[in-house]
């Protein structure tokens with residue numbers, strides 16, 4: 076029977092690391108503001124850009140998607156959509172990607188979170204979808220910033236089980252032609268940044284940064300592995316997602332490494348002490364798609380009712396498998412090109428995405444999959460048919476949720492709960508009980 | 511309204527219309543000599559290279575009937591145009607003719623279709639799918655990086671097609687193909703010029719039928735027919751309707767244009783491949799052919815998928831002035847609404863010129879609610895005309 080429970084917007088805070096990373100966000104942002112107000116350049120960058128370069132050059136930057144998540148958590152959505160509408164744009168499509176543009180239109184930006192977003196002087200993006208590129212162009216104009224766009228080259232090499240090649244054979248994984256192309260793009264980006272900011276990229280600093288990334292992602296990898304092999308799992312996605320993402324935005328810094336290490340140690344400790352996130356864990360769920368930033372407690376309902384633990388998202392998964400690139404010293408820029416160019420493929424291009432999800436489902440001892448498909452994105456095309464087919468063929472039942480993960484207003488709690496309950500009650504449990 | 515009797519009486523038009531309506535037959539005719547056929551999905555496949563190799567370039571068109579494969583394999587976020595094109599490939603209806611399929615980077619969705627089709631071909635080897643290739647031109651920016659990349663892509667595509675055809679593609683053969691295509695494009699432009707201005711003598715649906723029909727004929731024959739048609743069109747009566755520039759989702763059939771015509775609107779130009787954009791500029795015959803082919807992509811009218819907001823805010827009003835259009839129609843299929851990110855900046859310019867915009871969203875293909883749409887068209891025509 077359905078317990079009536081009030082799903083307020085709150086997240087579970089069992090670990091200490093998320094508290095540290097959470098608290099640091101504001102502190103860091105205020106420090107950044109001070110630097111910008113003192114006249115330093117300020118870059119606003121897409122999540123799919125090689126921010127390691129900015130990190131190594133010590134150019135203050137904020138990641139677009141991080142800022143959007145902060146604004147979403149502060150329930151800024153309605154304000155954004157009004158701003159878009161006033162400027163003559165539709166407010167019901169591309170909401171996630173257009174949030175930062177809406178922000179640029181805000182003439183009371185100081186009312187935003189933590190005093191609002193300072194005015195960027197540099198915008199860096201990697202080519203995305205048509206709408207995304209237009210939105211970035213509009214945003215660049217609106218902010219009055221200089222911009223650099225990294226061009227795109229399609230994936231033309233198919234590698235089965237890509238994760239077996241990514242650590243050392245990353246040149247072969249991406250293909251020479253493509254990696255040549257991206258290496259050149261990164262070199263142009265570096266020149267652009269040197270030119271605009273007057274700062275120089277010290278290659279030794281870049282190597283150090285990339286080594287930090289490897290160290291950081293190495294801890295994430297170990298954390299993922301502990302969760303994968305420990306039943307019941309010591310933590311769920313709601314415990315880890317913030318700590319992972321918040322430290323990922325500071326990828327390549329010592330702070331990022333420390334936080335990844337701290338998360339790893341906490342999770343390891345919980346596992347060693349046999350502390351379970353969901354004490355009555357009966358079902359393990361893998362979640363595909365963007366997280367529900369505004370509604371992390373959604374997951375809790377299923378924990379309590381079914382002992383269903385949501386233990387996997389792409390955030391930790393990608394950190395564990397997507398970033399590591401060893402043998403950096405030989406050509407750091409090239410190794411970065413390999414990492415940066417392949418990340419999107421992992422999530423969006425077959426057979427990289429479907430094979431990876433199946434591998435992760437097996438390793439994490441998953442019982443079923445929830446697949447969130449963003450409803451208002453015209454560019455959504457991960458070949459979901461193929462993902463679902465691969466998972467189902469490998470024995471993992473999949474439930475598809477269609478929703479807008481950025482807009483709380485449009486979230487239908489009942490429908491979504493019903494869909495996941497259906498997956499559990501009619502597909503996962505009968506199978507488990509039949510075993 | 512639609513096709514007028516004077517038009518239907520034209521022998522040239524009949525031939526073009528026949529090819530437009532019976533594409534399969536027209537393609538079979540082209541293949542009579544035993545040449546291989548290369549289907550093209552996207553605006554930016556360099557067909558001169560295919561011609562120079564002695565192969566036949568054929569424009570892929572969408573399936574307008576049921577689309578079970580699209581429904582099975584594609585995301586709901588792929589609009590009707592893409593579903594139709596995908597279905598044509600997957601249905602197998604043209605499997606006996608489609609030796610090769612080349613997709614170009616003219617839209618994000620085409621790139622995804624490339625990935626999807628490649629994966630389907632890999633995982634379902636029993637399906638009759640052609641050899642699939644992708645031409646990854648950079649089309650949004652026109653700087654040296656893009657120019658270099660596009661030249662390299664062109665050269666690589668030449669090498670691929672050489673492998674397919676088993677013979678070397680010489681510069682002479684390429685230059686000859688460029689010449690043939692330029693003459694064809696010039697004929698199309700001369701024909702289209704009769705669509706423009708106060709003396710507009712051609713309906714949008716007639717133009718679409720003739721232009722798209724000519725895609726399925728031999729280029730030299732098509733050039734001849736279009737020239738004849740242009741000559742005849744000079745004496746066709748003027749079209750009395752609101753003259754508009756059409757942008758948005760591409761129309762592969764005359765359905766939408768005809769509905770507009772029935773309600774007082776005439777599309778006198780469009781920035782779409784099935785229409786004026788195909789022939790928007792020539793390939794330079796004075797520079798080495800591979801360089802000329804790739805450079806043409808830098809000179810084309812910016813498409814809505816691969817043009818910047820800024821460029822389009824300049825080019826659309828310019829084009830409206832050039833052709834003497836009285837309004838702009840933005841017509842979008844459901845889930846094909848990226849045009850909305852262009853529109854507000856264009857509106858600022860068009861407002862200054864007193865040009866009105868009709869925005870239609872959420873459409874399907876074939877049309878679902880014709881009556882409602884007819885009312886919108888008629889009201890718009892009346893408002894703009896009345897305002898004049």
Ligand code: SF4
Pocket residue numbers: 168169170171172173204205206207208210451452453454455
């Ligand atoms: S189509 Fe999707 S990816 Fe592109 S801008 Fe819109 S929401 Fe973002």
Ligand code: SF4
Pocket residue numbers: 146151154155174175177178179181183184185186187188191192
């Ligand atoms: S400026 Fe205001 S509305 Fe805009 S993003 Fe920032 S907080 Fe949100």
